[in-house]
Each structure stands twice: as C-alpha cells, then as structure tokens.
Amino acid sequence: MMVALSVRELTLRYGRRLVLANVSFDVGAGQCLGVIGNNGAGKTTLLRSLVGCLTPTTGEVRINGLLPRDALRRTAVAYFAGEATLPGFARASRWGALGAGDVITVDRRPFRALSRGTRQLVGLRTALGRHPLHLVILDEPWEGLDADASRWLTATLEGKRDRGAALVLSSHRVEDLAGLCDAYLMLLPHQAVLVRAYEITSAPPVTPAQLGAVVERLGSASGSRHVRLLPTVMP
Amino acid sequence: MRDLLYLIRYFHVVPPVSRLMMISFAVLTVTGGVVITVADAANAAAAMPILALQAFAASTGFAVLARRGYFDLLVVRGQPRMRIAIVQWVLAIFPGACCWVVLSAVHVAGHGGANPFLQPGTVVAFLMVSTIPWAANVALPRFAGAIGWLLLVCMAESGGVIWPDSVHEVLFPVALLGARLNGRLGAIAAALGLSVASMSLALTWVHRADIRLEAAQ
Numbered sequence: 001m002m003v004a005l006s007v008r009e010l011t012l013r014y015g016r017r018l019v020l021a022n023v024s025f026d027v028g029a030g031q032c033l034g035v036i037g038n039n040g041a042g043k044t045t046l047l048r049s050l051v052g053c054l055t056p057t058t059g060e061v062r063i064n065g066l067l068p069r070d071a072l073r074r075t076a077v078a079y080f081a082g083e084a085t086l087p088g089f090a091r092a093s094r095w096g097a098l099g100a101g102d103v104i105t106v107d108r109r110p111f112r113a114l115s116r117g118t119r120q121l122v123g124l125r126t127a128l129g130r131h132p133l134h135l136v137i138l139d140e141p142w143e144g145l146d147a148d149a150s151r152w153l154t155a156t157l158e159g160k161r162d163r164g165a166a167l168v169l170s171s172h173r174v175e176d177l178a179g180l181c182d183a184y185l186m187l188l189p190h191q192a193v194l195v196r197a198y199e200i201t202s203a204p205p206v207t208p209a210q211l212g213a214v215v216e217r218l219g220s221a222s223g224s225r226h227v228r229l230l231p232t233v234m235p
Numbered sequence: 236m237r238d239l240l241y242l243i244r245y246f247h248v249v250p251p252v253s254r255l256m257m258i259s260f261a262v263l264t265v266t267g268g269v270v271i272t273v274a275d276a277a278n279a280a281a282a283m284p285i286l287a288l289q290a291f292a293a294s295t296g297f298a299v300l301a302r303r304g305y306f307d308l309l310v311v312r313g314q315p316r317m318r319i320a321i322v323q324w325v326l327a328i329f330p331g332a333c334c335w336v337v338l339s340a341v342h343v344a345g346h347g348g349a350n351p352f353l354q355p356g357t358v359v360a361f362l363m364v365s366t367i368p369w370a371a372n373v374a375l376p377r378f379a380g381a382i383g384w385l386l387l388v389c390m391a392e393s394g395g396v397i398w399p400d401s402v403h404e405v406l407f408p409v410a411l412l413g414a415r416l417n418g419r420l421g422a423i424a425a426a427l428g429l430s431v432a433s434m435s436l437a438l439t440w441v442h443r444a445d446i447r448l449e450a451a452q
Binding site: 048 | 245247248312313315
C-alpha cells in the first residue's frame with residue numbers, strides 16, 4: 001500500500017513550551033486517521049505542521065515521500081482549519097470559486113454576514129472542491145454544522161477515502177470519527193498514542209475519556225503503561 | 236505563471252486594499268489633478284495626501300493575516316510564503332502607484348517641462364512610503380506601521396529639537412518631494428537604503444519565521 005503521509009519523530013515547541021513530542025505515524029492511500037485530544041493537546045498544531053504551515057523542531061513530515069513544500073506543488077491536498085480562518089470581508093461566492101473554479105455558493109454576502117455553520121460549510125466545500133484529492137486534512141470539520149451538512153460531510157469524506165484519498169481528521173466529537181477512521185491518534189501530554197480501530201473490540205469510544213480507557217486497557221494487556229503502535233502503516 | 240495568476244485571483248477576492256481606501260485614492264487623485272491644473276503647481280505638493288494614504292495602504296499587517304489562517308488556501312497549493320508576501324505588497328501599493336502615474340501624466344499634459352513627479356527625490360519618497368510601512372508592519376496589526384511612522388514624522392517636525400535636520404530629511408518623505416540628485420544625493424541615498432534594508436529584513440523574517448495560527452497558540 002502506498003504511504004500518502006508519513007510522520008517520523010515529530011517534535012514541536014512553541015518557544016520553550018513542548019507541544020508535540022515524538023509523534024510518528026503513517027497514513028496510506030484510502031485510509032483515515034482520527035486525531036483526538038483535549039483542548040490545547042496540539043491537534044491544530046499537528047495538522048498545520050503536516051501541511052508545512054509550521055516547521056517541526058525535530059522530526060519530519062513526508063507527503064508521498066516528499067517534504068511538504070515540494071509535495072504541495074505536485075499533490076492535490078485539501079486543508080481547512082475552520083471557519084475562523086476565512087477572511088470576514090471576502091464574499092462567499094467569490095471565495096468558493098477559488099477551490100476548483102466551480103460555483104460553491106451563489107451567496108454574495110461577505111463571510112462576516114453569514115452564520116458560523118454556513119461559513120464552515122463554504123470553507124469545507126471550497127477546500128474539498130479539487131479533484132482528485134490525494135490527502136485531506138481537516139481540523140474539527142463538523143464544528144458548527146447542522147445535521148444535514150454533517151451527513152453531507154461524512155458522505156463526502158467516505159467518497160474521497162474510497163477513491164484513494166488519505167484522510168487526517170481531528171474532532172472533539174469522537175462519534176463523528178467512529179466508522180470513518182481506521183485508527184485514532186490520541187494526543188496526550190508529551191505523548192501520542194495510536195490505536196487501530198479494529199483493536200477496539202467493544203463499542204467504538206465516543207469521548208476522549210472512553211478512548212483513553214481503551215488505551216489504558218490495551219496498555220495493561222501488553223504490560224506497558226501506554227501502547228505505542230507507532231511506526232506502522234495502518235491495515 | 237499559473238501559480239502567479241492564482242495568487243492574483245486570490246487577492247482579487249481578498250483585496251489587500253479596502254474599497255473605501257480605493258475611493259479615497261480616487262478622490263485624492265482628482266483633487267490633486269485639479270490643483271495641478273488650476274493652481275499651476277510646479278511642484279509635487281499635490282501628491283502629499285497620496286503619500287500619507289499610501290503609507291496606510293502599505294501597512295497590510297501580513298503576519299497577522301497569516302496567523303488568522305487567511306493564506307492557508309494558498310499555502311496548501313504550494314505557494315511559498317515569500318511569494319505570497321511579495322504579491323500582497325505589490326497589490327497593496329498598486330492603487331497608490333496608479334494615482335502617482337495619473338498625477339504625473341496630468342502635470343505633463345498641463346505644464347510640460349521638468350516633471351516634479353519623476354524627480355529622483357519624489358520617486359524615492361514614494362518608494363519610502365510604499366516600503367517602510369509594509370516592512371515595519373509585517374508582524375503588527377494593520378495600520379500600526381503607518382501610525383508609528385506618522386508619530387516619527389511629527390517628531391521630525393520639531394524643528395531640529397528632537398531630530399537633527401539631516402535625520403528629518405530621511406524620515407520625512409515630503410522633504411524629498413521634487414528633490415534633484417545634486418545637493419541632496421546623501422539624503423536620497425539614505426532614504427533609498429532605508430527602504431531597501433527594511434524590505435530585505437521584513438522579507439527575510441517572512442521567510443524564516445514560524446507563523447502560528449492564532450487559535451493554536
């Protein structure tokens with residue numbers, strides 16, 4: 001299986017504050033990784049370092065075997081960090097056309113005049129508008145969406161994954177990720193734990209605390225405090 | 236080339252200069268044109284308001300916009316941050332440059348002869364207000380660079396109490412309007428050097444700095 005995204009021993013500091021420590025994982029084409037963690041755990045920081053917006057202090061990120069700055073010129077990558085990253089004065093219809101050039105919305109109002117959910121939806125549709133996408137990285141994509149939009153997003157992501165795109169999604173709501181992800185990366189203080197979905201034999205965990213309990217259980221079973229299933233391609 | 240066109244398309248959607256500022260430039264250009272034509276102005280004084288407005292137009296606050304994630308769409312298409320910054324700067328100073336060209340053309344049409352808008356001192360003054368505020372403002376909120384510079388200019392107008400006159404000439408671009416090379420070479424060279432140095436420092440910072448998302452700090 002082709003590895004679409006490879007992260008090795010990624011450590012990132014903001015000044016003296018350690019945000020991510022030795023994070024390693026691979027995501028293959030057609031696979032989905034869910035990133036979960038408490039507020040301030042470093043989810044956004046990790047996702048931004050994947051697309052080259054932040055430079056790791058140590059370690060490396062490879063997209064299709066290339067460094068992000070080289071890969072992004074050759075590989076179609078979708079990244080969206082939430083509606084707060086949309087310029088409030090830009091008109092939604094014009095912004096939507098920046099995706100694949102298609103009409104995403106006919107709403108000519110500026111973003112600041114739209115509801116949070118509408119802004120989120122326009123941002124997602126713009127980011128996901130390019131075809132074909134090799135890598136999709138979305139930061140809390142279900143935030144602010146209503147039920148219909150959430151279903152659309154889940155179906156769209158399943159479609160992208162089935163067509164061979166690698167997905168990396170973060171969410172506070174683990175129920176959004178359940179069923180979509182092949183594995184979860186749980187960001188704990190100074191540690192990242194990768195849990196494969198098939199190793200969770202009971203009902204899928206729906207909160208970070210429940211996933212933490214699963215991690216704890218797996219850790220006890222293997223005789224170590226935390227399971228580290230890191231340098232492997234997900235099945 | 237395709238990347239550059241996409242950048243320009245992006246900044247058409249997210250313009251670095253607001254519509255209100257564009258209207259202000261248009262009004263000042265018309266006013267300046269009338270002053271040049273009617274008042275038979277032989278110097279570039281009619282462009283002084285445009286100099287001030289250009290300083291504000293150039294104070295884009297690049298890193299603040301980047302911190303908000305406004306350029307994410309460009310970054311994931313492989314656009315280097317340096318290129319984004321340069322294109323943003325060029326497009327931010329473009330309306331002011333157009334006004335400058337129009338006033339220069341009005342002067343040529345109305346008076347002919349030596350054009351004060353094309354004298355080295357005038358060009359360097361325009362370059363100063365187009366570069367230093369952008370560079371000083373690169374990591375600060377919008378307009379902070381221009382406001383800070385206006386404070387310096389007010390201090391420069393202290394009649395030599397705070398600044399010596401030689402510093403006044405370099406800090407206060409209006410003092411360079413219409414200046415020829417002979418006799419003012421030092422001041423013009425210093426102003427030019429200041430412009431180039433400030434842009435070099437700012438672009439180096441843009442290239443090297445890790446700009447974090449506001450929400451992720």
